Amino acid sequence: MRLNIEDIPEDGLQEECDLRIILDEKEKPVVVHSILKIDKVGSRILIHGTAGAEIYLKCSRCLNEFTYPVDTTFLEEYVPVENNETERLETGHRDLDLSFYRNNEIDFAEVMREQVLLTVPLKPLCSLSCKGICPACGKDLNQGPCNCRRKGGDPRLAPLQKLRERMNKGKE
Numbered sequence: 001m002r003l004n005i006e007d008i009p010e011d012g013l014q015e016e017c018d019l020r021i022i023l024d025e026k027e028k029p030v031v032v033h034s035i036l037k038i039d040k041v042g043s044r045i046l047i048h049g050t051a052g053a054e055i056y057l058k059c060s061r062c063l064n065e066f067t068y069p070v071d072t073t074f075l076e077e078y079v080p081v082e083n084n085e086t087e088r089l090e091t092g093h094r095d096l097d098l099s100f101y102r103n104n105e106i107d108f109a110e111v112m113r114e115q116v117l118l119t120v121p122l123k124p125l126c127s128l129s130c131k132g133i134c135p136a137c138g139k140d141l142n143q144g145p146c147n148c149r150r151k152g153g154d155p156r157l158a159p160l161q162k163l164r165e166r167m168n169k170g171k172e
Helices: 108-119 155-171
Strands: 002-004 013-021 030-041 044-058 065-080 098-101 105-107
Touching: 013 108, 030 108, 044 108, 065 108, 105 108
Parallel strands: 065 098
Antiparallel strands: 002 105, 013 030, 030 044, 044 065
């Protein structure tokens, strides 16, 4: 869905819509429900909105897929990119919160895609108590302990293991 800047009335515009967006080319589209309040101040466009969706992520511990609810509010400010400017835009630190539009149009699908991706955690977890997978055999430890025999532990911890054994002998 594209919005033509000239179609925004002086008192602003309110839109409620369901947009199908593609987060990853390998995945199927996600439907994002959004409520947007759009205001025009000169050539600047302010979009205050909410976005809600359910997306599928893979747990970073057990690698199982799970649904992750997205519910976010945002405020975006858009300014036009002049046709005579080069592709490389010079921005200062105060301009980092700005977004740009061309040809008097803003693509809402791209706005929603950006907002949803900003909510995705760097290391998604299916639950805080996820035990992950066994590093030796690969069994999902959430389904129970594995039967593999891990040989020793981390060799860097061997001096601590020896200290522990000496301390236990001293108690006897």
